[in-house]
Amino acid sequence: AQTVTQxxxxxxVQEAETVTLSCTYDTSESDYYLFxxxxxxxxxxxxxxxQEAYKQQNATENRFSVNFQKAAKSFSLKISDSQLGDxxxxxxxxxxxxxxxxxxxxxxxxxSVLP
Amino acid sequence: xxxxxQTPKFQVLKTGQSMTLQCAQDMxxxxxxxxxxDPGMGLRLIHYSVGAGITxxxxxxxxxNVSRSTTEDFPLRLLSAAPSQTSVYFCASSGExxxxxxxxxxxxxTVL
Numbered sequence: 001a002q003t004v005t006q007x008x009x010x011x012x013v014q015e016a017e018t019v020t021l022s023c024t025y026d027t028s029e030s031d032y033y034l035f036x037x038x039x040x041x042x043x044x045x046x047x048x049x050x051q052e053a054y055k056q057q058n059a060t061e062n063r064f065s066v067n068f069q070k071a072a073k074s075f076s077l078k079i080s081d082s083q084l085g086d087x088x089x090x091x092x093x094x095x096x097x098x099x100x101x102x103x104x105x106x107x108x109x110x111x112s113v114l115p
Numbered sequence: 116x117x118x119x120x121q122t123p124k125f126q127v128l129k130t131g132q133s134m135t136l137q138c139a140q141d142m143x144x145x146x147x148x149x150x151x152x153d154p155g156m157g158l159r160l161i162h163y164s165v166g167a168g169i170t171x172x173x174x175x176x177x178x179x180n181v182s183r184s185t186t187e188d189f190p191l192r193l194l195s196a197a198p199s200q201t202s203v204y205f206c207a208s209s210g211e212x213x214x215x216x217x218x219x220x221x222x223x224x225t226v227l
Contacts (some may be wrong), residue, residue, distance in 0.1 A: 009155075035215055045205065045218035091157060093216075102148065102173065103207075103216055107157040 002027045004094050004106035012112040013082045020067075021077045021091030021109045031097035034075045039089040039108075048090070051075065053097075079111075083111070087113045117141055121206050121219035128196040128226045136191040136222050138206030146209045147189040148216070151175065151202040158205065164189055196226045 003026045013019035025034070036048040051059045051068050058066050063080045079086055092106040140147065148163035160173030162181040168226045170181050178200060180192040189208075193200060203223050207227040 037215075043203065045207075045223045047215045050215055102133075102160055102163055105158040107155065115183075 002029075002032075002096070002104045004092050004095050004104050006090075006092055006106035009107070010071075010110045010112070012033050012114055013079070013086075014114050015082055015084060017082055018078060018080045019082055019089050021079075021092075021111065023038045023077070023090070023106055025073050025075065025094050025104075025106075027073070027094065027096075029094045029096055029098075033095045033097070034066075035062070035093040035095070036066070036075075036077045037091045037093060037105075038086075039091065040085075040087070045091075047061065049077065082113050084113050084115065087111055118220040119206055119208055121204075121222050123222060124220065126135060126185070126222060126224050128193075128199060128224065130196060130226060132196050134196065136145050136193075136204055136206075136224075138189045138191065138219060139187050140189075140206075140208040140217070141187065142210065142217065143186060144208035144210045144217070145186065146216075148173070148207050149179070149181065149189070149191045150205045150207065151204060151205050152199075152221075153202050160193065161204075193224075198226045200224065201226045 005024045032053045034051045038046045038048045049061045065078045067076045089108045091108045094104045119140045143204040150158040159175050162213045164170045164183040205221050206219040209216045
């Protein structure tokens with residue numbers, strides 16, 4: 001079974017600075033999808049970014065980018081120019097390419113943004 | 116397009132009571148799932164469904180039942196509520212395998 005690990009329970013960053021959240025996963029599959037979700041205090045789960053394992057190019061969405069290292073099974077999220085609104089729980093998630101396979105979530109990292 | 120809706124938003128139950136958490140989606144997604152979120156434990160899968168009439172157990176299914184009579188609806192039933200079921204419950208849906216899961220707003224359940 002796949003597992004997702006986020007080794008940083010809490011992180012903090014100064015406003016306008018850059019922070020990187022770590023995620024590693026364990027799988028024997030070669031084709032899969034990886035996601036980062038953000039959960040602000042409102043509790044709503046919001047997709048931040050998505051990466052297909054067959055794509056070597058790292059995904060980017062505005063200030064958010066990933067460093068996808070397939071061989072190392074690592075999928076870190078970089079937030080540039082951090083804003084107060086980035087403060088939230090961040091969850092890393094894995095999904096198999098095989099339809100019907102479930103999403104597997106990591107335990108989350110709580111990010112604080114300091115003014 | 117309302118996305119994924121959940122009702123109620125908050126609920127307080129007494130031990131032994133039963134209730135149903137409602138979930139509906141209007142995106143014609145085949146895959147739907149229920150998670151519970153407890154502090155420090157992320158999201159844990161309770162039950163999921165890959166289409167109408169098809170359901171299966173996730174990581175923590177005990178004490179919960181589901182059914183999927185239509186593509187749109189996926190209710191979660193608590194048979195006899197216990198304090199250990201105090202949690203925040205999320206319903207989610209997704210379409211093609213490469214797309215993300217869309218989440219409902221969650222239900223905060225307290226069992227006294």
